Amino acid sequence: MASPIPQGPTGYKLSLQTVAICTFPSMAGVLFGYDSGWIAGVLAMDAFKLDFGNPNSTEKDAYRGYLYTSTAKALTTSILSAGTFCGALAAGYVSDRIGRRSTIILGCIIYTIGVVLEVITHGSIDLLAVGRTIAGLGVGFVSATTIMYVSEITPKEIRGSIMGAYQLAITIGLLLAAVVNIGAKHLLNTGAYRIPIGIQFAWALVLGIGMSFMPESPRWYVMKKKGENAALALAQIHGRDPDSELIDDEYKLIADSYEEELAAGAADSSFVDCFKGGLKRGSNLHRTMIGTSIQMFQQLTGVNFIFYYGTTFFQRAGISNPFVVSIITAAVNVVSTPIALWGIERLGRRKLLIFGAIGMAICEFIVAIVGTALPNSTTAQDVLITFVSLFIFCFASTWGPCAWTVCGEIYPQRTRSQSTALSTASNWFWNFIISFVTPYLVDEDKANLGPKIFFIFGAAAVGCGVWAYFVVYETSKLSLEQVDRMMNETSARRSTGWEGRDGFARKRRVDSDVEGGEKGGVRRWWSKKGRREEGGGRRELEQIGTSSSETHQPS
Template sequence: MVAGAVLSANPLKLDIRSHKKCVGICAVVTIASFQYGLDYALVGGFMAMPGFLRVFGYLDPVSGKWAIDPTVQQLISSLMTIGTFVGSLLVGPFSSRFGRRHGLWSATLMNFIATAIMIGTTNLGALYFSRFILGISVGWFLTFAQVYVNEAAPAHLRGIMFAVYQSQLSIGSIVGAAVDRGTHLMEGPEAYRIPLAVFFVAPTIQTIALFFFPESPRWLMTQGKEEAAKSALRRLRNKNISTAEFEAEFNEIRISTHEQMEQRHGKHLWLEMWRGRDRRRTLLSIAIICFHCANGSSWVNIYTTYFLNAAGVTEAFSYSVMVTCMGLTGALASAFVVRRLDRRLIVLIGVGACGLCQLAFAITWTVAPGSVAAAKCVIAFISLFTFFYVAYAPYAWLMGGEYPNNHLRAHTYGVATALNFLGNWLGVFTAPYFINPASLGWNAKYGYIWFGSNAILFVFTWFCIPETRDRTLEEIHEMFEANVPARKFKSYVCTSTRAMADAAIKETEVNSVVHKENVVRTEKV
């Protein structure tokens, strides 16, 4: 599984320097993930803020401290996830008509509305509504950004760009945890209103930048706008790229997309994604994307501060910042190895390590519940869990977007993302029943359940997940159409896709020779 000679039909130079422009564009587009990380860190911290609890919680007559009702806690956390579920289902229809950039702009508008309501309201009903709208916004930010990067980035750089995507998410978590730490001791509502104002920053930057970026060339091609697609691809590539390379890449996209559209012309995309060979692609996309909710990350991420505080860990907010920093470290570490290791290997290591971490802090809390030693051990393994989860998480998103064909990508990816968020909602909604002292009070013993789920993910990856490292989306389409078994994806030679690229290169060479001959004749005359 270590990198070797990849039999790819990618006609571009396999470096980073030759594609600096596209790397920069994709990096700005992935700012959208900042919002998701920010929300997870901010809202998790709110649950332990006196300033927030004075408005939306109650004073516990027994302990004399401010607390929050488990149902309110569940709704505040889970309604955002329900919003992402609904929003993700709308990605396909919206994207088919309006494209990826307009999806990101719409997400920004909803983000501004939801954030303004959250800052201004003291009513639980309005807070619930704003969390739902924010969820739709976050779902669109994540999905449209990932689809855009999948379709815009060169094949050999998609892995790195998704590592950047995950880094942005981790930075959002760090910023959220740090801002929470700075305001959590404030007694008034400014304790949570100041952190909420940060929600305006990233979308504003992205919205302005998108005016200068092209639409996805593959989406334009599915709309029959061939010249616009070619112009968009040209804007995504460096000016010094050779004509032969550019024409070869564009020819792959053009021919493959036309073939895909001819097969599905006049058919309902919601149904087509479940038929024939597309059913396998849809199921694989859903499965790998749902790894995010099936490994227990939802309860670890959003309840870290609350969990540590409930477990009697001092300086819970400071430790929460440390945990999010471990996530960023994992994302950066994966960026250095993604060009050298197969994606399946990264995912196998990730889910295996996450499962062992869940088991470790569950056993620790079973042996010595409530002790200082157990608390320190739990912090250590939560940090390790976050490192390994964030290190492999971007490639689960990446492969989930690579498997569908160009015409069905937004619909398939939207459904897969929606189901992942539904799983996240289930994890977030049920976690308080397990970890809240007012309910079962399991604390870290909740990890036993998630150890089992990670074991299942490990086995599924080993037998069912195809390797797609450095393959163009058109090559991946050819392999699925040829019904190649998952274990043979890495060694398969995509002759049809390579022929598309070679035909464009030969045509470019012929045109170049003809042009030179015409110049010579003109000079002689």
Template structure:
């Protein structure tokens, strides 16, 4: 069968799996404030105002459960994805996720009550967990070192596009009378999954997964197709093939493959780094902004169409500000990008907390417009400053933690365990996504503006954690990264402190452009090891 060999085309198709996550986020954020949703899923006795029902929708804790259901399913899907990926391959694991997504969309679109909606969202989440864990693994294993950050980061860009597109679809459908206002956008979510499944048919399998299965001819053919432009003797193809073969032989002689290996002395440090990369990306509070932005802007005095349009601006900012990271993240490096992002986000979070504490006041009992999560009121110029700080927070996340949180974890682990390791890291993302999605509506009710303080403290902690513990991986081959954490005999060791590790982008770019003989290769490998030591 004919296969696509262009790296950007391969990545563009694969990251549609990330777009599914984005679609799911805004399929709730644009709908939870609409009359159709509030009336259909209203809980408790109806109240009337001027003869019209005053629909309040689900209670705060129930709405948190509905929103968090997707993240709960994603946690389980991410954990299972390691087994799917190792057994079926990276490509077919993603295709399985696309099929499961369509099943979930059917249930969500046809939902008759809150319980059915939650079940459908759990199934959707299971799909997102598989795709979000294995798409970065697939792309990182097929991309060259100088483009790996850019290509894996496309997953985050696809998420931002999914969020924006689905928000505007939902916004347009909000003018439809009756339940079609939310059934149509929920049904349309199937389209990207169908495109993903069809597109993946024409993509090659990961050459590193093929190598692990002893399918060496196919591995070489994929490297030739993607990196050699049809030339099997291309210097870069030869180098990659030899490094993959050497790493596979070493791994077979020195290690078994199980989740327990991630807890062994030689792996526990990088496991903790990968897991916390995903945990911190959630504890920034970004997805809270995505899910509940309409609550926040309603508290700042926006309502009706003005509320939805103003909320949608952050989705546009998210898309646009991800682009600089895609272009330059490999040159910037992982560490500086994460550190700058954490510093900027804590500034905007503490700014919002200060503004709300100084110029706002509590909403009447029951919340604004009968929605108890809208528990605080701020008006006038300070409310405009809250909206501006929210936009700046989104921009800061989009250009830093957004893409790098997907790029960094797959780079940390050796081939034999990469699928399971990234599955575990991504499952941590979804576990905290679930907790935060469920926590925030009741938190707005109970502690109000102090929610911003909590996330500001998290951003401060993540800045310190990254500075002292996260080594630089940019510009290194996946085989070279192994030498940051192990000595030449494969034994764990404490090398150079994380803050002294360097970006190897320039060296990797040179080696990618020109071939080099075995002696130069050994010298380059030694240089990398000494840099990491």
């Protein structure tokens, strides 16, 4: 039988302050979504084709004979993901050194530098690509660290929904980009593309300034042996007094878990540690494979083909209002995502991922079959619009939020920053592959697959469902420390019925009562009373992991 698991406090009502603090960092998704979305519309703008295209093009979507090459389109779109891949990998190291909050702010600064280069460019694909690379580096810092930060500060009761809010913010960013694009597309001067690009400054400014008022992650403070700061951060998050029993329980849960990891020899983790343990259940390698592969499958569904190249793809398919269709798909994305935020805790991660994959596969195969059987027909166009929208619905209500949620929950504290960086980097690596390769697959002067490309994406969606059934653990309503224990004790298919879910173990409090000799557990050494009993304000005990007997003094 599984041993009892230390639990965080339950049964208390979450305050509005707690929800607001945990939700705000997810606004980073707007930055990511908008940056991914504006390029789709700008590539279809006549002004952009004139300024950045080559003359004498005979393709039907050229403007006055001007059109950029498939290579220029692929480079301009995908280079953002290359920068983000590097930023995500670096974020693990940086966030462990300077903190989660500071890393997000640094990412906003780097992103702003990239946007400046994007705005000033005129006719130079090379300079635009450099700007998108630097902006991508900033997005990588922000995206990888936000997932880690939100997972560390959010109570388990709402963690799934709050993590899903990051994906909702991404969809809002995509919708905003589509709206701005349709408003600027008729301009025949540089404002057509500079306006959509320049608006990016607003998202970086709001996020960067807002994060300066947020608390640092309590778990990061514990890692840095700053126990009093960890308690104060918990108090700010929960809106409680630092001396309250709730803060005491939360702090001890985090500190005890970290002490166990230190005792197991995890003092100085690196990326190498993410690949240790072999393929046995619950090993670091096992978890790394889950996190990186879920991000890979999310991208292989083809969703970002729609958001990166949807406008130009609809244009080539003969649809008369491709910008309007792009707004429709972006709007479907936004209104569908809250369904996942509702279902992610009630239905669980596994069910959403499995049934979402089935729905996506059906939609994509229908688009591919009809588009191949009835090319250039009105029926094919109607089917394309309808079932692409249904595909977006299936993705946004399942795989969109769930993939990010799972990646924020499955890693142990000792390698969380490195592992989260790897999973986020995996997302951006496959994002880069899809965005770079697909123009060569669908463009008329290349492979010219057209709607046949959805056969590839549909097959990948089938793989998503099979993979989720055998690999993904059900982590709903569990603390991060519980998830850590569960993954060592059972398989993914049996995780829904894991016995550690029942009864919410009370061992930690019982042990605390015995150790502390009083109800309420270990004396809170950061409180006034604790410091007075420890010798009238002498040094604070910030030696977590070096001597648990020093950290947990008996009364």
